Every structure is written in structure tokens, then in C-alpha cells.
Amino acid sequence: MTKPVRGIAGKPAALIRALLVEDSMEDAQLILRQLEKEGLCVRSDVVHDRKDFEEKVAANSYDVVIADYRLPDWRGIEAVDVLKEQGKDIPVIIVTGSLGDELAAECIRRGASDYVLKDRLARLPSAVLRTLAEQEARRKQERTEQLLRLQTKALEATATAVVITDREGRITWVNPAFTRLTGYRADEVIGQTPRFLKSGQHAAAFYRSLWGTILAGRVWQGELINQRKDGTCYTEEQTITPMVNDAGEITHFISIKQDATERKRAEEDRLRTLYLEVENKALMRADQMKSEFLADMSHEFRTPLNSILGFSELLLETCQNLSVEQQEDLRLIYQSAQNLLQLVNDSLDLARIEAGHVKLDRSIVPLKDTFARILDVFAPHFQQNNLRAGAEIHPPELAVFADSRRVEQILTNLVGNALKFTGRGSVTLAAHPTEAGVQISVADTGVGISAEELPHIFDKFYQARKQTESATRGTGLGLAITRQLVELHGGRIWAESAPGRGTTVFFLLPGEEAAQRARAKEQGRVANAHRAGG
């Protein structure tokens, strides 16, 4: 006796929640019975005036409103207006005793979904089902359209360029990112093939392979160098996906383009950094090998020199029966070996300075003490040769900010050099402050240097004053080392001379005030390090 329960669009029946607008309980019963007879599963409320209707609609959710057109206090068709006011999308079916064509038309115009005459109530169930099915379809359509709108928005908002073409490759749609990437506006490119982007940097075979892949229905992925509207080139990562219809035919291609210029640059930067690191390591290794080589060289030179010097000394000290000439010969061996040792020491020193391996240990060095120490060392020489030694410091407490050991090395070289070429007269050390730092000079009253030779005296192995006869011939490196040491301090060295009128070598070293600057800088650095750390 029970019919199978029916639901919307033939699906198993869901509960239909109906709101009946009816003043007659009999009519309401009739309507419900009619629906149940057709197997609809209905839960219903019944109201008969506007106030009740408004309250019920606000408080519950209904699938359908079935309203009597004629009520004592209200007209059922106005339910449509109330629903509209409340923003409820509930279909309204008008049930009425009699309805002229005009009224029927009015009902539909005002938004009723359907109308059923009371004497043909059997039509109601199918009207309800159709109405609900229509509404379901409309809602589905709305959801689809909304999703489409969202997807379009997303495609327009994304930073990735998207291009849709038809099967022939003619552009049908591009997003704003495409314009940002290429410089072409949508209206400039729609209907064209993307050939206008070609940079000419890919061979025809490249494009043939691309088309071969996508026309076969496969996804193509790769890197392309293309050209913007302004003529500049850029690298893009492109993915082209063929769209296939139900019949398996390609209808469109979707191309997604990512600007790879930045990534490419980052990659190149990384490679360059890596290369520099490797190169740097190689240089450091070479530098280390050079240092090791120099240390080994020094060791290998010193070992035989140890024997030459030692045995000359041994023979001179222990042999009782050497002739005066033999003693002289031995002294010459000894002195030559000493010179060779000095050369080894100087070469190593110079190499270490040039390689940047010499670090200065700066402090405030009072020149008065330093001058006194230097003159003390050379005192025997001054005495033997009857030379005067001078020291002039103004003001007397003048000091430099330098490595004291290196300052002494500089002065030892310069004074030693001056003494070699000064037969009589004096060697004078002097110092006074200048704008560029403390100027120190070593002045002799010796043979002097010619104008042609003067610019070269600080060059390596340049022996300005020919002295081949002298057993105390220098290594030719002393003045080169001296210049390097002065420059290492940030100073400058030069000489003034004329043949027969003596030579004065001047050099500049940072004064005491440089110590404060260095301290301030150090404090700044420490403070920065703290800030960076904190």
C-alpha cells in the first residue's frame, strides 16, 4: 500500500521541510495527504498570517513554501515578498481555489515558482519535486559560476604568467602576470600565436620538438629564452599542458610561464661564489706553499752556511800556526758567508713583507730612546772612523705610533747604509712633526748619489753607489725592505742628495695622535660587533 518514497530528481527521499500558509486546517491536511500519497516525506508547519509566517521563516529553514492565495487576513503571494525581504531563497508554490490567467501571470511575475489549483491538487507533488529540482540545479550553477569567478580571480592575481591558446596556438586568454612578464597587453596578443615572443636564441628543431610533444597530448616542460616587448631577453620556465575534450581531441593548450631570470642569476651568483671560493682556497694554498717553500729554503741555506761560518771561526780560533795571509783568507770566507746569510735573511724578510705575512705590533715609540739605542749600536763604528753622531728631535718628547722593532730595523738599515758611504764628517738623525706625520731623517756627509740613480735606490738589488771592492757590500735588499716597512706603516720614504754633498733619507711615520684614531676605530669595531651580536 505504501508507494516507494521519492525524493528530488529521483534520488532517495530526503525529508522535505514545508511551510504551509493556509487558514483552513482541512485544506492543509488535504495538501499534506496529497504529498504523502505520492510518497514524499514531508515535515510541515502551518501558519495563516504574515506575522506567524515571518517568525517561522526567521526561526527555521524550509525547502518549500506552499501558500494559499486567498487568506482572511493576508494574501499568500505576499509570502514571496517576505522571503525576498529576509533574503531567503525558498521557492513558493501558490495553491488557490480559482485563478484567472491574469492572477496566475502576476504570481509568476512576483516570483512564485508555480501554482496549483485546489481542484487539481494531484499535480502538487510533481510541482513540488520539479520546483526543488530546479532550485537545486540553479544553486549548483551558482556554485559553479562562483568557483569560476574565484578561479579567474586567482589566475589574475597570481605572479605566474598564464596563457591559454586554441589548438592552433592562437592566444585566447592571458592573465595580468603575462603582461608584467612580457610587456604585452591582453588586447595586443589575443588571436595571435606566441611567436612574437621568440628571441631567436633557439633553433627550429627546439620548437619542432616542443610542438611534437604537446600535439601528442603530452606535457612539455622546459626553459626558454624569450624576448619582451621592449626587446630585452629573459629566461622563463614554461609548462604547456594540452587540454583534451571527451572525444580525446586537443582543444586548447595552457601555458604556464615562470620568470626564471632571477633564479638564473642567483644560480650564476652561487656558481661564481663557489668558483671564487675554490680559487681563493687555491690561492691560499699557493700562499701557504710559498711560505713553506721560503721557510724550507731558509733552512737549506742556513745548514751549509753553518758549516762554512763555523769552520772558518773554528780554524781562526784554534789553529795556532796560520800565516797572516791564511788568516785573512779565512776571514774573507767568513765575511762572504756572513753576507750570504744576510742576503738569505733579507730575502726572506722581504718575501714575508710582500706576501703580507708581517703584522705590525704598534705602540707609542718615543724617538729619543730609539735614536739613542741605534747610535749606541753603531758607536764603535763612529769611533773607529772618527765620525760624529747627531740626534735632533723637536720637540724632545716626540713619539711615533709604530712597531718599535721595525722602526729600529728601518733606522739600522739607514744608518748602516749612511756609514758605509761616509768617510768623514757626520751622520745625523733628526725628527719633527709635520701635517703628514712625523718626519724622520738620516743625513750623512758622504759621497752622495747622482740624480739619475736617486729614484732607484729603494728598488730591489739596486746598488746605487758601486762598491764592488768593499767586503761590506750590502745585499741590495736593505733599502727595499726599509721602504716596504715604512709603507707598511702607511708612511712614505724619499731621499735628497747630490754627488759629494752627502745624502739625506727622509721618511714619514704616523704620529702619536694616530694611536687615538686607531683606538677609536677599534672601539667602534667592538661596539659594532656587540650590536651585531646583540
Place this chain on the structure above:
Amino acid sequence: MSQTRTVLVVDDDPGSRRLLVRWLEEHGWRVLEAGTGEIALERVAEVTVDLILLDVRMPGHIDGLHAAVVMRQSPALRDVPIIAVSASPQEAFRDRALGAGCSAFLSKPVNLKLLMKEIERFVPTGESQ
């Protein structure tokens, strides 16, 4: 002169070794020689010495630094003066030699008079240079 003192000269360079041997013999020392760290360790195990002159940089398994460390671990050798001699005069070598237990450091070429002064400092002979 009092009883004969014994010195061990350790150096892989024959010239340097002979120089020290001749100089020290000239000054009345009994001199033992070793050309490697291994031989040096054998010698000091056999003979009691008053002084060791040790080249710190030698080829072989046991260089001078290593030998010095081993010697200082032996109670008999803990207090024997070891004068390190090296043709590598860099500060680093001096520090390493002193760190390994050597008593003093001289660089090659050795100034023989300076060497005698150093020896006198550790093993007074009463003979003045």
C-alpha cells in the same frame, strides 16, 4: 780541570755535527754523536751525559722535538740541559722547542762563542771564554 764532561751532539747534517764535535773536543768535552732522533735516544739510554745539543728539525720518525719530549719523560734525563739548535730561526720553532722541554734555543748558523756562553750557563766548567 775537573773530570771530563760528556755531551751528546744530535744533528742530521754531518758538517754541522762535525763542527760541534771539533769545537767541543777542542774545549775538553767528551763528545758522543747521533745523526737521528732514534740513535740519540739509544745513546742516552746507554751513557750518562751532562749536556745535549739537539737539532730540532731532522728527517726520520723521531725529530728533535719528539726526541726532547721522550727524553724529558725519563727521570735520568729530566734535568739534563738540552740546547736546541735549528736552521729555522722563526719564533714558532723557538716556542715549540722550549715547549718540548728544551732548556735553550740557538739558531744556525751557530755563533760558536755564543754557544760556549750558553753552555757555560747550564754546565759551568770554570773555563772562561
